[in-house]
Amino acid sequence: MSGASRIEVRVPGRSYGVVVERGALSRLGQEIRGVSGAVRCALVTDTNVGPLLGPAAEASLRGAGFDPVVVAVPAGESAKSWAQAGRLLEAFSEAGLGRDTLVVALGGGVVGDISGFAAATYLRGVPVVQVPTTLLAQADSAIGGKTGVDLPLGKNLAGAFWQPLLVVSDPDVLATLPEPEWRSGLAEVAKSAALDGEAAFVALETNAPALVARDADATMRAVVMSASLKARVVSGDEREAADRECLNYGHTLAHALERELGYGTVSHGAAVADGLRFAAWLAVEVAGASPEWACRQEALLDELGLAPIAQTCDPASLLAAMKSDKKARDGVVRFVLTTAPGSWTVVPVEDAVVAGALTRWCQDATEGTS
Numbered sequence: 412m413s414g415a416s417r418i419e420v421r422v423p424g425r426s427y428g429v430v431v432e433r434g435a436l437s438r439l440g441q442e443i444r445g446v447s448g449a450v451r452c453a454l455v456t457d458t459n460v461g462p463l464l465g466p467a468a469e470a471s472l473r474g475a476g477f478d479p480v481v482v483a484v485p486a487g488e489s490a491k492s493w494a495q496a497g498r499l500l501e502a503f504s505e506a507g508l509g510r511d512t513l514v515v516a517l518g519g520g521v522v523g524d525i526s527g528f529a530a531a532t533y534l535r536g537v538p539v540v541q542v543p544t545t546l547l548a549q550a551d552s553a554i555g556g557k558t559g560v561d562l563p564l565g566k567n568l569a570g571a572f573w574q575p576l577l578v579v580s581d582p583d584v585l586a587t588l589p590e591p592e593w594r595s596g597l598a599e600v601a602k603s604a605a606l607d608g609e610a611a612f613v614a615l616e617t618n619a620p621a622l623v624a625r626d627a628d629a630t631m632r633a634v635v636m637s638a639s640l641k642a643r644v645v646s647g648d649e650r651e652a653a654d655r656e657c658l659n660y661g662h663t664l665a666h667a668l669e670r671e672l673g674y675g676t677v678s679h680g681a682a683v684a685d686g687l688r689f690a691a692w693l694a695v696e697v698a699g700a701s702p703e704w705a706c707r708q709e710a711l712l713d714e715l716g717l718a719p720i721a722q723t724c725d726p727a728s729l730l731a732a733m734k735s736d737k738k739a740r741d742g743v744v745r746f747v748l749t750t751a752p753g754s755w756t757v758v759p760v761e762d763a764v765v766a767g768a769l770t771r772w773c774q775d776a777t778e779g780t781s
Contacts, residue, residue: 416635420554421646422574429554429638433631435581436467436542440475442579443515443540451512453503454479455526459486460518460544463587468517468542479515480506484525488674491521491561493569499529513538513576519545519592520552520679524567527558531573538576545588546596546630547680549580550603550637551658555645561674564735566666572650580638582630595680597622597715602660602687603637605708608753611636612711619714657755659738660747661686664772667732668720677720684717693768694748698758704751722776726769730762 415432430442452472456465461483472479482502484490503514516526516539523541530539543553559570585593600622604615614632615622621629641658648655665686668677691708694700733744743759750756 414631416631416638418635418639418642419646420574420642422556422649425574427575427577429578429580429642431549431580431582431631431634431638433581433583433627435579436464436584437471439468439515439542439579440471440473440477443472443477443513443577444475446577447513447538447540449511449513449538450476450478451508452477452479452515453506453508453512454481454515454517455484455499455522455529456481456517457484457486457490457519457522460522464517464544464584468515472515480508482506484522486521488521488561488669488679491525491559493560493562496525496528496532496560499525500533503529503533508533508537510534510537513540515540515542516553517542517544518548519543520548523548523553524558524570525560527556527573527575528560528570531558531571536573539573541575541578543578543580544584545592546585546634547592547599548596549582549585549634550596551599551641553578553580554638554641555655555658556649565670565732565737566674568737574649580634582627582634585630586625591678591681593625594716595678595683598661598680598683598687598712598717600633600637601708601711601715601717602658602683603640604711605687605749605752606657606660606755607636607640609751611640612707612752616707616711616714619711623714623716656738656757657747660749660755661690663733663736663738663744663746664689664729666736667729668722668724670732671724671728672720672722677722681717681720684712685720687712688719689768689772690746690748693746693760694750696768697760697764698748698750698756700748700750704749708749719776724773724776726766726773729769729773730766733765734762
């Protein structure tokens, strides 16, 4: 496959590009210079990514005439907090950044979310460029303008829609990802394929072994497929009033798991994979999906090395967490369910049905620990 792809996201009033290109990090400054006349910028990264990729990003920015101020946040989900967002805003202010600057987010989903949130609120809004460095972020979270921080009662309960000026994804930087982070991204790729349609799902079934082995072409295909789906969905529904809700597939249980087990205890992708398994069989129960479709999804997750989480969970606590999630309406849990590749619906599910499904799921998970 070609080592470069340029995808367009069209939102009301403007459009922006998603550059997926091997080696793009070395051309980061040039790519940004093509859409911005700023001089000052804040390069936000974390304590893991910064030492690995920060120098190359900073050099590229300086080579294109930018004057970057580097700000590092702690690595991990705990950095996506209200307090850390405040510290980031204070760092921008102390550096004397004005409205003629931009924020460059170099990192995974946490860095992208908190940087975007800070950009949306600093001086009532400055531009942000997303430079995702994980498979999960390149495939999903860097595109679409969702920014936010976690609150004690749930993920992303404070945030803003703040579309990036540009997204620059370099699949080559994924070579440094630890294996758990790699598999975390594979869950979002599987989600995207299920939503995209039969052709994408078959392609992922075929390419799963190469993707697990981190083959460069397979990785490029996965990122482009996922990014293209996200771009299409966001272009049709910027603020999740309709079709964009499909991107929450697998996330209702996932967010509850992350909350109950403790943020950072399990990866977001591992939780999403379990959420996909749960939703696949719930769709059989309440939405008329075939067992064969549920089995295909489980088989793909197995092939991608996304084994079920072996953790003991309390069904009542998980249900309570789901009901406090922002996707619930009037205390009723709503699930995105697929009935076939590319075919999805949003279904409000009664507590008793969710509780029964959770009880069975938790029993299976408990048996997996024995």
